[in-house]
Every structure is written in C-alpha cells, then in structure tokens.
C-alpha cells in the first residue's frame with residue numbers, strides 16, 4: 001500500500017526525516033530553500049500533511065489550493081503563521097510544539113535580560129574595536145538585576161519559567177500581567193503578584209514580554225506604553241515580532257526614554273528595523289530563544305509525532321483546533 005505523502009517545508013534533523021519516512025512518503029527541503037507562497041502551494045499538491053517551522057504562512061488561499069491537506073504541524077510553540085479560523089473552516093488540523101521548549105526559552109529570556117541590563121554586547125563591541133585603554137569607575141555601568149522588580153507580560157508556561165528564575169535565583173520582586181490571573185498556588189510557586197498593565201509598565205525595572213502574538217497583542221508595547229516605563233528600565237522581547245512597535249522602540253532607545261532593550265524577535269524578521277541596528281543600547285539576537293540542540297530535537301520530534309499520531313492513529317498530540325475534525 002502506498003504511504004501517505006507529506007511535505008517537510010524546511011530543513012530539519014536527518015533523524016526527523018528518517019522517523020517520518022517510516023510512515024510517509026516524504027518530500028523534504030534539505031537545501032532549506034525559502035519558498036514563495038506559490039512554490040509552497042505547488043509543493044503541497046497531493047500532500048495530506050505538512051511539517052512547518054513557523055515561517056510558512058498557512059492561510060485561506062493556501063488551504064483552498066491544497067484540498068488534500070489534513071494537518072499542518074508547526075515545529076514551534078507560537079503559531080501566528082496559521083490562520084486557525086481558516087484552517088478550522090477547511091477541516092485542516094493545526095498542531096504546535098508546546099512544553100518541550102519552556103525551560104530552554106525561559107533560560108534565554110534570562111540570558112537576554114542579563115546581557116541587556118549589564119550591557120554585555122555593547123561593552124564587547126567596545127573592547128573588540130580596540131577602544132579599551134583604561135579602566136574607569138563608571139565604564140558600562142548597567143542596571144541592577146538582583147533585588148530589582150521583574151515585570152512579565154504574558155504569564156503562560158514560559159513567563160512562569162522566567163518568573164521562577166527571577167524570584168528564586170535573583171531575589172527579584174516579580175509582578176505580571178496576563179489575560180487571566182494565575183491560581184494562588186501558581187502565584188506562590190513563582191512568587192509573582194498580578195498587577196494592571198499600567199502598574200506593570202510603570203514599576204518594572206526589567207519588563208519581559210512573553211505574550212503570544214495575535215491581533216489583540218499587536219503593538220502591545222508602542223510609544224504610549226514605552227512612555228509609561230521608567231527611564232532606567234530594560235525591555236526584553238522573547239515573544240514575537242509585532243508585539244513591540246519597533247520604530248517607536250528605536251526612538252525611545254535613542255532618546256534614552258528607556259535604558260536598554262534585548263530583542264530576539266522583530267517585526268518583519270529576518271529584516272530588522274534599520275534604526276535598531278544603529279542604536280547602541282540594544283542587544284539583538286536572531287530568534288534563537290529555543291535554540292539548543294536537545295530542545296530543537298524535541299520540538300522536531302513532537303511535530304513529527306503529531307503528524308504520525310494523527311495521520312496513522314487518528315489522534316493528534318497537541319491539537320490547536322480540534323473543532324476542525326468535527327463532521
């Protein structure tokens with residue numbers, strides 16, 4: 001019997017392809033070509049499943065052109081590349097890759113917070129440029145981390161991971177704002193206090209963004225919100241581009257209306273707002289918060305297992321829109 005055909009839209013671990021190939025006829029993309037929408041549609045012809053990485057947009061146009069498609073499995077916890085309503089309407093299941101990256105991503109949130117507060121990359125650039133000729137008492141003086149106030153916007157699994165690192169590791173006073181308040185037990189575990197968004201902005205010494213991207217969170221941090229923050233505050237975004245208005249942030253950084261920012265995600269990435277590339281008080285990383293090999297292996301494995309569990313056994317592991325399966 002012919003195996004069902006699937007598409008793996010980006011280069012992944014050879015072991016992931018081998019795992020999938022036990023069950024499917026796999027068309028892969030070993031050269032990691034970035035396809036246009038028309039090329040993606042072309043590659044998806046005849047495929048019942050697709051493995052995506054968060055860069056491939058699955059919208060009504062793609063779905064209408066690919067009637068055989070039944071499932072798209074994202075190798076990412078975020079899924080703003082999916083038009084979930086259109087997928088449900090087309091009867092196409094979407095899955096993401098939660099949990100397996102939580103601690104690794106929270107580690108990176110803290111790495112970026114530390115690098116931003118303590119001016120790690122700015123001072124390294126200074127040193128590499130041969131500008132370090134003498135020690136001075138205030139050279140690259142940064143913001144205190146231990147004992148300061150850590151504000152978290154978006155208190156899901158990763159937000160709670162960042163909170164625990166701050167509270168238990170660095171004695172930080174943790175506040176958060178989220179769509180829903182955590183249970184008292186969860187708050188106690190993270191030593192975190194729920195506050196309004198306004199209080200969060202006004203009081204945080206370090207504000208970490210971990211909120212999922214949606215129309216509602218678009219530019220959740222813009223000029224007005226930046227204006228509420230302390231001039232000494234640091235902003236860290238490990239969530240998604242588009243949550244911060246990058247143009248407004250570049251102005252706030254240049255005019256020192258906040259002290260510094262650490263950004264792993266950008267509006268329109270991999271392009272970066274040109275102003276952000278020229279201001280010194282920002283740490284920039286290319287969307288690597290979950291990038292350790294064990295975690296990326298686990299994310300790829302979960303995406304692959306979603307395809308196998310659904311297409312072979314009828315049971316997806318981490319479905320986003322189970323309503324897509326209703327007759």
Ligand code: GLV
Nearest residue numbers: 075076077078290
């Ligand atoms: C990475 O950004 C992810 O959503 O997994």
